[in-house]
Amino acid sequence: MRSTTEIRWLLAIAALLYFVPVVAAQTPMLYTKWENFTPANGMPDAKVFSVAVDSDRVWAGTENGLVLIEKSKVSKVYTTADGLPNRVVTGIAIDKKTGDLWLATFGGLSQFTGGEFHNYSSMSSGLANDIVYAVAIQDEILWVATTAGINRFNLRTGEWSIFSERTAPMHEPWSYGIAVGDGKVYVAVWGGGVLEYDIAGGYWKPYNDPDGEMEIVLFKNQGLIHDIVSGISYNHDTKMFWASTYFGMSGYDGHNWYNYLSTDSGLASDFVNATQTRGDDVWACTDKGLSYLNFKTNTWVTYRPNKETGKGEIVITTPDKKINKIESPTSLAHNYILNLAFQGNDIWVATAAGLSHGISQSHKEGTSNEQARTSR
Amino acid sequence: MKLHFPTHALQGSLIPACLLAAVLSLALASRAQEPGSGNTASPNYLTPIAAEISPDSTKLYVVCEDADAVLAVDLRTQRVVKKLAVGHKPKGLAVSPDGKTLYVSNEWSDTVSVIDTAAFQVQKTLPTGWGPRGLTTDRAGKTLYVANSIGNDVSVLDLTTGTEMKRLTALRSPHYMQLSRDGRYVYVSNILAHLESADESPVSELMAIDTRTQTVAQRVLLPEVLELRHVAEAPGPQGGYLLVPFMRPKNLNPLIQVDNGWILTHGLAVIRPAKANPDGPSAHAQVTEVLLDDVDRYYAGADGVAFTKDGRYALITHAEAATLSVIDTKSLAQRLHSVSAADLPNRLDTARQIVVRRLPTQSNPTDVVVAPDGRTAYVVNRLDDSLTVVDIPQFQIRGRLDLGGPKEITALRQGEQLFHNAKFCFQGQFACATCHPDNHIDGVAWNLETPQLGRDRVANRTLRGIAETAPFKWNGHNPDLQTQCGPRIAKFLFHSEGFNHEQLENLVAFIKSIPLPPNRHVATNGELSAAQERGRNIFFQKACDNCHPPETHYTAKKSFDVGTAAKYDTSGLFDIPQLDRIYEKPPYLHNGEARTLEEIWTIYNPSDRHGFTSDMSKEQLNDLVEFLKTL
Helix, strand or coil: CCCHHHHHHHHHHHHHHHHHHHHHHHCCCCCCEEEEECHHHCCCCCCEEEEEEECCEEEEEECCEEEEEECCEEEEEECHHHCCCCCCEEEEEECCCCCCEEEEEECEEEEEECCEEEEECCCCCCCCCCCEEEEEEECCEEEEEECCEEEEEECCCCCEEEECCCCCCCCCCCEEEEEECCCEEEEEEECCEEEEEECCCCEEEEECCCCCCCCCCCCCCCCCCCCEEEEEEEECCCCEEEEEECCEEEEECCCCEEEECCCCCCCCCCCEEEEEEECCEEEEEECCEEEEEECCCCEEEEEEECCCCCCEEEEEECCCCCEEEEEECCCCCCCCEEEEEEECCEEEEEECCEEEEEECCCCCCCCCHHHHCCCC | CCCCCCHHHHCCCCCCHHHHHHHCCCCCCCCCCCCCCCCCCCCCCCCEEEEEECCCCCEEEEEECCCCEEEEEECCCCEEEEEEECCCCEEEEEECCCCCEEEEEECCCCEEEEEECCCCEEEEEEECCCCEEEEEECCCCCEEEEEECCCCEEEEEECCCCEEEEEEECCEEEEEEEECCCCCEEEEEEEECCCCCCCCCCEEEEEEEECCCCEEEEEEEEECCECCCCCEECCHHHCCCEEEEEEEECCCCCHHHHHHCCCEEEEEEEEECCCCCCCCCCCCCEEEEEECCCCCCCCCCEEEEEECCCCCEEEEEECCCCEEEEEEHHHHHHHHHHCCCCCHHHCCCCHHHHEEEEEECCCCEEEEEECCCCCEEEEEECCCCEEEEEECCCCEEEEEEECCCCCCCCHHHHHHHHHCCHHHCHHHCCCHHHHCHHHCCCCCEEECCCCCCCCCEEECCCCCCCCCCCCECCCCCECCHHHHHCHHHHHHHHCCCCCCHHHHHHHHHHHHHCCCCCCCCCCCCCCCCHHHHHHHHHHHHCCHHHCCCHHHCCCCCCEEECCCCCCCCCCCEEECCCCCCHHHCCCECCCCCECCHHHHHHCCCCCCCCCCCCCCCHHHHHHHHHHHCCC
16 A cells, blocks of 8 residues: 555656656757858858758758768868859759759759769750759659749650740749659749649649738738748648748648748748758748747747857747747857758758758767657 | 681680581681672571670570570580570670579660570560660679660669669760679760760760669769770779770861871770778779770770680770780780870880780671680670680680571671771771761761861761661762762771772662661650640741751751851851751761750851741740650
């Protein structure tokens, strides 16, 4: 027969075991340790436009070449002298099947394969324009976002198709981002909203700002937050696409819209350059820091460097709008964030002043990051 | 035709003379048909092109492209014991590591035949990319790699399910595949080089596929050479390097200088692939190019290559010189150490130091394999339907193994043999086939004549499907193939004896018989896609058919000035090319300036003289290109 005190302790422990995971789930893992790659340690340029992770290798597209980072070091820089078609590398897609890299540059599209660059320009191929912002791979179809529309390049037959204001429901051809979803391809169109391509049906469906206003948001959660879309990502776990705009963030699950502004959420700024997402995580790359949203708990975290102290500033915004600030000894290279990529639980962040590696607390030397990747 | 069965063939042979006499067919006198008889009907030649020996050394498999068949030769009795029908135009073969399965690539069927070697029956047929040629399995026999010569890629097939897992980008006309001895890499050769500027020498490529990840590990660049054929890796302690035959053209020099020598040379690339770096990209490979020609005698069409069992010797076939060269690899190594890699590609004194034997073969030897016992080599004589059997210890010809093709040599067959025979060129520098591999193009522009004499550089043109496309030559001055291939060739290109009348007629008959390959861009039901249909409308709306009428292979058969004359061209008039299978023929325009179809209009039509195209949108140009690919 247990005593009353003993029972009370057991009940207390049981209650703790019940509630602690909930509390823990509402507190996202924080990145307090950052290592930065800048011209001081081998980067060819401070401005990093794009980043992609291929297992233990990290590729970064900068304003002056393509960079390979291995074992926390810049191991190789590829420039136009190596065959890169242009010094500005704005987008990177890794073909996991073939191991090839597809590069968006300001001088056309490039396939980096076996150490060689195979280049495509609007003069030599069916590429719509040489200003290329993004590439995405859908099996053996390559999707390319250019200033003159969207290209679909069939890698088997060599057929190029162009979707522009003449052949797709888009007001503007200026395409910034592409994401491949489940049976769909999503395109971020600057001034034209989000375009959804049905792969099986071969037709487009546009998503636009329902109020049509450029400066204000009249209809919250009734549609895309703004037509000036800068980036797009698709979450295969939640089946949602997320669009970054210069006037806030939008998520869409096929039925409901989830829009966020800096005024009513923990989003660092409404000027969002890009977004990445997986599991419950949604990341927003803004001009005032890197913002994270746990979509399930509605908890926000923003990372930015503190210019005065040089340390990192972490701002946590809970669902009830309470704000907690934490200081980290290291920080992002810059608050102007251009893109992001995942490496297991680590993140790699392209900023205007270098590439930043956010090292997760679970990260252990020698541990495969792919193995460590879990849905949080 | 000279058939060869030397009296010393039986010396040293382990096979009793009586058995040999029974199984090796003696030379049969054959007579070509009367010149110009018009009787060019071809009996069913075998045209063996490649061979592999079974792991247990009992069988030699020979793939025969004109017979659409694969043969099994019993190596003990030296007899063809089985013949099996496969797909259309089979070109390559690979044996599974356990020897139970044979894979044959069918270039015109876009398939691989999977053959049970015990029953010698086709078990199933697997679809591949366009134009499968070289192929190999991995070491476990679970994955098949296939080089697609038309698709310019590599199919990676899961042999457990028979499905294609992925395609890897090759260069141009990928040809042969070789699994490295450690099983780590698959090497892929390419016949054609990178599409460079017409003013630059070609750069070819050997691709290395990592079999662990099935991704492209490395692309080894080979400067100033073309037509990489077979690949062989040195065995055992001498391992670590590859031999890859090539043709080395001096296409930027006036071809009229052939009689000065050195315009076309032939040799081997000695390649030490970069060692695998498990943590990142590999370092650069070491490439050294050596010539196999003699100072006053060239050996065109370096093609098949194999090492002897101990690696001491390498055997190379010269497909257009009917010769097998035997190279002492020890001397080769010494040569590589004594002469700089920069000098070797231009040294014609290398062969006398490394070539220890030149053995005559039959017509068009395209492949050579060495039996696992190391005592015998078999040379595949493509246009003789035979194998030359070589005794390795003595490097003597043991005899000719008849594969059972027709005995008579038709005019057409003789024409094909002439096409592949470099003896008509000064010092044997090249044959027609040297610059027209697979009856097609070598992909580079040639300086055929000096500026003072006429045209500057002109792109090579295909010989496929040209029978009804006269006149010939880019200036359109040759009204027929007899003019094109007759005295003009003898005087300006071969700088040697020309073909006699009978030979010329037979050669022309053969060239006229070269068919067009199937078009891969047209749906099997013949219907055009929406983009192709739009492109077709543009083609006719823009009156492209004025100069490219469909009824005459899309050529008006006359010359026209489309504003593409370059610096040294004395006239802007050029023969309007036919457009059949145009997608297989880059580069484009008379001088090969346009690397892609798009560039014809985006770069080289600034004055709208090659059709009024400046008002076209990019979408319309893409559609037009899609239509052109269907022709």
